[in-house]
Amino acid sequence: MPSRVGFFFGLCLLLMLLTAINYENNMSYALTFLLATLFVVATLHTYANLSGLTIRAVRAQAVFPGQQSEFVVAIERGGRHDHCALRAQWPHGSQALFNLVDADSAQLRLQVPVARRGWHHPGRLLLESTYPLGLLRCWTWIDLDLQALVYPQPLPSTALPGAAAQRPDGASLPVPGSDDFYGFRAYRPGDSPRQVYWKGLARERGLQTKQYTAYTGSGTWLDWDLFPGLGTEQRLSQLCYWALALHARNEEYGLRLPGVVIAPAAGEQHRDQVLRELALYRVQAPPR
Amino acid sequence: MIQDQQVPRNALAWIILSLFTLVAPHAARLPVWVLAVYAIAAGWRIMVYRGRWSFPGRRVKLALILTAFLGIFASYGSLLGLEPTVALLLTAFALKLIELAGRKDAYVLLFLGYFICITQFLFSQSLPVVLYSLCNVVLVTSALVALHRPGEHQFNRGSMRLAVTMLAQALPLMLVLFFLFPRIGPLWTVPVKSHTAKTGVSDFMQPGDIAQLSKSDAVAFRVQFDGPIPPRSELYWRGLVFSRLADGAWSSLPYYAIPARERRAAAVTTAAPPLQYRVILAPTQQHWLYSLRYARSSTPGVMSSADYRLFFPQEIEDDTLYSVSSWPRATLELQLSAWRRRTELSLPPGSNPRSRELAQRLRAAAASDAEFVDAVLTHLRTRGFAYTLQPPLLDGTHPMDQFLFRTRRGFCEHYAYAFVVLMRAAGVPARVVAGYQGGEINPVNRTVIVRQFDAHAWAEVWLPGEGWVRVDPTTSVSPERIEWGLEQALQAEGSFLADSPLSPLRYRRFAWVNQLRLRYDALAFQWQSAVVGFNSERQVQVLGRLLGEFSAAKFAALLLGTWALVLLPVALALLRRRQVPQLSALDRAYLQFCDKLAGRGVARAPGESPGRYAQRVVSALPASAAQVRQLTATYCDLAYAGREQTKTSLRQFAREVKAFRPRQ
Numbered sequence: 047m048p049s050r051v052g053f054f055f056g057l058c059l060l061l062m063l064l065t066a067i068n069y070e071n072n073m074s075y076a077l078t079f080l081l082a083t084l085f086v087v088a089t090l091h092t093y094a095n096l097s098g099l100t101i102r103a104v105r106a107q108a109v110f111p112g113q114q115s116e117f118v119v120a121i122e123r124g125g126r127h128d129h130c131a132l133r134a135q136w137p138h139g140s141q142a143l144f145n146l147v148d149a150d151s152a153q154l155r156l157q158v159p160v161a162r163r164g165w166h167h168p169g170r171l172l173l174e175s176t177y178p179l180g181l182l183r184c185w186t187w188i189d190l191d192l193q194a195l196v197y198p199q200p201l202p203s204t205a206l207p208g209a210a211a212q213r214p215d216g217a218s219l220p221v222p223g224s225d226d227f228y229g230f231r232a233y234r235p236g237d238s239p240r241q242v243y244w245k246g247l248a249r250e251r252g253l254q255t256k257q258y259t260a261y262t263g264s265g266t267w268l269d270w271d272l273f274p275g276l277g278t279e280q281r282l283s284q285l286c287y288w289a290l291a292l293h294a295r296n297e298e299y300g301l302r303l304p305g306v307v308i309a310p311a312a313g314e315q316h317r318d319q320v321l322r323e324l325a326l327y328r329v330q331a332p333p334r
Numbered sequence: 335m336i337q338d339q340q341v342p343r344n345a346l347a348w349i350i351l352s353l354f355t356l357v358a359p360h361a362a363r364l365p366v367w368v369l370a371v372y373a374i375a376a377g378w379r380i381m382v383y384r385g386r387w388s389f390p391g392r393r394v395k396l397a398l399i400l401t402a403f404l405g406i407f408a409s410y411g412s413l414l415g416l417e418p419t420v421a422l423l424l425t426a427f428a429l430k431l432i433e434l435a436g437r438k439d440a441y442v443l444l445f446l447g448y449f450i451c452i453t454q455f456l457f458s459q460s461l462p463v464v465l466y467s468l469c470n471v472v473l474v475t476s477a478l479v480a481l482h483r484p485g486e487h488q489f490n491r492g493s494m495r496l497a498v499t500m501l502a503q504a505l506p507l508m509l510v511l512f513f514l515f516p517r518i519g520p521l522w523t524v525p526v527k528s529h530t531a532k533t534g535v536s537d538f539m540q541p542g543d544i545a546q547l548s549k550s551d552a553v554a555f556r557v558q559f560d561g562p563i564p565p566r567s568e569l570y571w572r573g574l575v576f577s578r579l580a581d582g583a584w585s586s587l588p589y590y591a592i593p594a595r596e597r598r599a600a601a602v603t604t605a606a607p608p609l610q611y612r613v614i615l616a617p618t619q620q621h622w623l624y625s626l627r628y629a630r631s632s633t634p635g636v637m638s639s640a641d642y643r644l645f646f647p648q649e650i651e652d653d654t655l656y657s658v659s660s661w662p663r664a665t666l667e668l669q670l671s672a673w674r675r676r677t678e679l680s681l682p683p684g685s686n687p688r689s690r691e692l693a694q695r696l697r698a699a700a701a702s703d704a705e706f707v708d709a710v711l712t713h714l715r716t717r718g719f720a721y722t723l724q725p726p727l728l729d730g731t732h733p734m735d736q737f738l739f740r741t742r743r744g745f746c747e748h749y750a751y752a753f754v755v756l757m758r759a760a761g762v763p764a765r766v767v768a769g770y771q772g773g774e775i776n777p778v779n780r781t782v783i784v785r786q787f788d789a790h791a792w793a794e795v796w797l798p799g800e801g802w803v804r805v806d807p808t809t810s811v812s813p814e815r816i817e818w819g820l821e822q823a824l825q826a827e828g829s830f831l832a833d834s835p836l837s838p839l840r841y842r843r844f845a846w847v848n849q850l851r852l853r854y855d856a857l858a859f860q861w862q863s864a865v866v867g868f869n870s871e872r873q874v875q876v877l878g879r880l881l882g883e884f885s886a887a888k889f890a891a892l893l894l895g896t897w898a899l900v901l902l903p904v905a906l907a908l909l910r911r912r913q914v915p916q917l918s919a920l921d922r923a924y925l926q927f928c929d930k931l932a933g934r935g936v937a938r939a940p941g942e943s944p945g946r947y948a949q950r951v952v953s954a955l956p957a958s959a960a961q962v963r964q965l966t967a968t969y970c971d972l973a974y975a976g977r978e979q980t981k982t983s984l985r986q987f988a989r990e991v992k993a994f995r996p997r998q
Contacts, residue, residue: 051441058445062452068520071652072866073455073464076512077471081448083507084475086897087500087904094908131482143484177482178496179475180441 052181098124103192114157115194122151164329201283348477517870550786573769608659626660655867678763697760721812749807763796778856957997
């Protein structure tokens with residue numbers, strides 16, 4: 047398909063043809079036809095530039111609404127043939143321009159803004175190129191099985207309401223911010239760097255993590271029913287905020303949604319699991 | 335991330351390079367300041383690239399454009415006409431470079447570059463110019479390709495390779511289009527070349543004019559005869575007939591000075607088979623064509639005049655091909671009209687009294703006009719006249735008296751002038767004919783190459799019962815000029831091409847130089863006649879021979895067929911590269927191993943690792959356990975553990991797999 051430049055080129059060719067006709071100049075005819083047929087040959091080259099590529103979805107970053115999710119896509123070339131000036135872009139997303147000349151594959155990081163909680167499917171990936179002459183645009187839409195998880199929008203509230211009432215054992219209620227230093231334990235991957243006991247490292251005691259603890263040993267329950275009278279999304283947003291807040295304080299917390307129960311724990315993996323449940327609460331399973 | 339719209343440095347280098355190669359062939363036609371603009375533009379752009387200077391602001395740009403227009407106007411005195419237009423285009427091309435920032439500017443610049451290639455052809459379509467322009471097209475295309483290779487910061491030739499490949503693929507398609515595209519006439523009148531000097535014989539002859547012309551070795555025209563080439567001494571290429579002598583100069587009769595009934599040539603009986611030949615005339619910016627005596631042309635547009643010349647209504651601005659049939663022996667104008675006789679006898683009153691007196695004395699002594707002609711030629715031969723390219727200057731009042739009785743040194747126009755004056759003074763109708771005489775025969779392709787130094791002037795006299803008869807007074811003085819050409823005639827004087835020491839013609843005595851020159855000339859002729867001279871007439875001829883009867887379906891079939899013939903292999907070559915990468919020899923051998931085991935009922939599950947698969951196989955086929963373990967271990971070693979994959983180790987593994995027979 048001719049690009050806008052291609053149409054401009056066509057206009058130039060027409061002008062050249064008129065010159066050739068009016069001056070009855072055979073070499074002008076020849077040059078005009080040479081350029082016209084160059085255009086025809088360019089269609090093949092442009093098509094070949096896009097063909098023979100393998101596109102693989104690598105991963106998509108889970109994000110909060112309003113942020114940009116980073117989609118990672120790997121593109122490999124099939125043969126030795128150089129591929130130049132390939133442009134990849136998701137609708138509304140950032141674009142990447144890349145060559146496959148010296149390398150056999152390239153990893154692209156494409157930012158796509160996400161909107162709503164759940165699975166974000168960015169649509170089909172546009173891969174296009176106008177190489178080698180810029181006169182023609184060859185493009186393809188690729189449906190990659192790649193989607194980003196979008197967490198609920200965290201909605202801050204001053205206090206975690208009514209958490210005590212929900213506690214089955216009736217023990218005293220941990221108030222956010224009332225943490226006490228408890229002791230050290232060996233560093234585990236995933237521990238927040240803020241809680242690493244850096245001074246200890248300096249004293250050659252190895253990596254240690256400072257442990258804080260709330261009044262309870264069994265952790266906080268983030269419960270669906272803590273927020274009566276709110277809509278589903280607001281509830282999830284509040285829960286999300288608290289999950290993040292508790293994680294930041296390295297407290298243990300559990301999640302209780304209708305049909306979902308996650309036992310209290312701490313750590314990044316746990317947080318990701320909790321956020322994932324929040325994100326996917328009553329969301330239809332992703333296609334395929 | 336690579337920026338999309340910027341111009342890669344590599345492309346910038348290509349653009350600047352093509353800029354200079356594009357302007358180079360135009361340089362001779364351009365005012366010097368335009369070339370200075372090129373140097374400044376390139377310098378400015380390079381400074382911008384280095385970050386020292388900035389792009390020009392809008393006001394500076396406007397000022398530059400206005401200055402360019404004014405400069406062109408000042409240099410050419412007009413903005414119309416071909417040269418100013420091209421100069422303007424070239425200046426705009428240079429100025430555009432200064433503001434070359436984004437890709438859009440680059441497109442404009444490069445497409446303009448293609449157009450500048452075309453303007454070059456409007457001035458010349460000779461083989462060297464065409465080859466040079468082809469190089470320019472390659473450069474511009476390379477720049478266009480480089481523009482689309484983002485992130486290339488080093489000047490490299492990679493884009494040129496692709497450009498050449500693509501142009502080579504386009505070339506056959508172009509040829510098909512070139513031969514099939516209908517040639518239609520001009521749609522409207524276009525600016526013509528305004529500042530080109532008229533070349534060749536002019537319609538105004540003073541003594542010394544043709545001597546001036548003889549200093550040039552430029553080709554005037556080339557002729558290809560269908561039959562054998564007549565002897566050199568018969569090759570009198572008539573161009574102009576000078577019937578009027580006024581103010582010491584001969585000129586042809588202007589059209590309006592000829593009475594209407596005298597404008598058409600009298601009928602000529604042509605019994606004998608004619609000489610047939612084709613002429614390719616180099617641009618002269620004049621109207622007349624050159625041909626042998628009594629010529630008719632079948633080429634559309636060629637007209638003939640009452641004095642048996644051929645001419646074109648338009649000025650000849652490009653190489654022009656015309657075909658001619660000539661009857662050298664035909665009798666011309668047996669009956670002379672009163673007006674014609676009066677015209678061909680008139681002399682300025684009171685001029686050259688001694689010459690008139692000589693003429694009347696000689697005529698009185700002769701029995702007939704024909705004898706009188708012989709007497710005059712004898713006079714020229716015996717009275718110590720010399721043939722020279724450097725004759726003394728003649729003053730204005732009685733030039734022929736001075737020439738015939740004092741200086742006696744002259745070039746062909748002196749002798750033709752003097753002869754016709756003597757004839758007319760004695761009452762014999764006569765006129766000067768200007769054109770070329772002789773030419774070089776190229777044995778490579780049997781053409782006659784006529785150059786400017788073959789320019790010649792001779793006379794025609796009208797004799798009762800014979801009509802117009804050619805008489806060349808120069809023969810009496812210098813027979814070598816007619817038999818052998820100018821070089822031989824001037825051998826003693828050494829003045830042949832004295833001003834052009836590099837002309838290959840001066841080195842004719844070196845056989846290989848001469849051979850090379852003649853071969854090139856044959857090629858140039860072929861080029862001019864077959865390619866540059868290709869017109870609708872030839873097109874119909876070629877297509878008729880190719881297709882038989884013409885029909886739209888055949889035409890389309892020819893076009894599409896040839897295109898498919900070229901495009902299909904190109905497409906195949908380009909798309910064959912799509913195949914998936916081949917498995918390595920190691921993987922092939924391992925898959926063979928798996929196939930053998932699958933034959934025993936233990937197929938490898940998709941995604942199953944070799945180790946786990948081996949465990950499963952060992953429990954299913956305990957008899958082959960050791961071999962399976964060993965082969966799997968070797969494979970894992972070679973594939974994953976980084977053991978060096980040498981040819982021998984790979985071959986060894988393949989051999990072991992081949993020998994492997996799984997047992998239950």
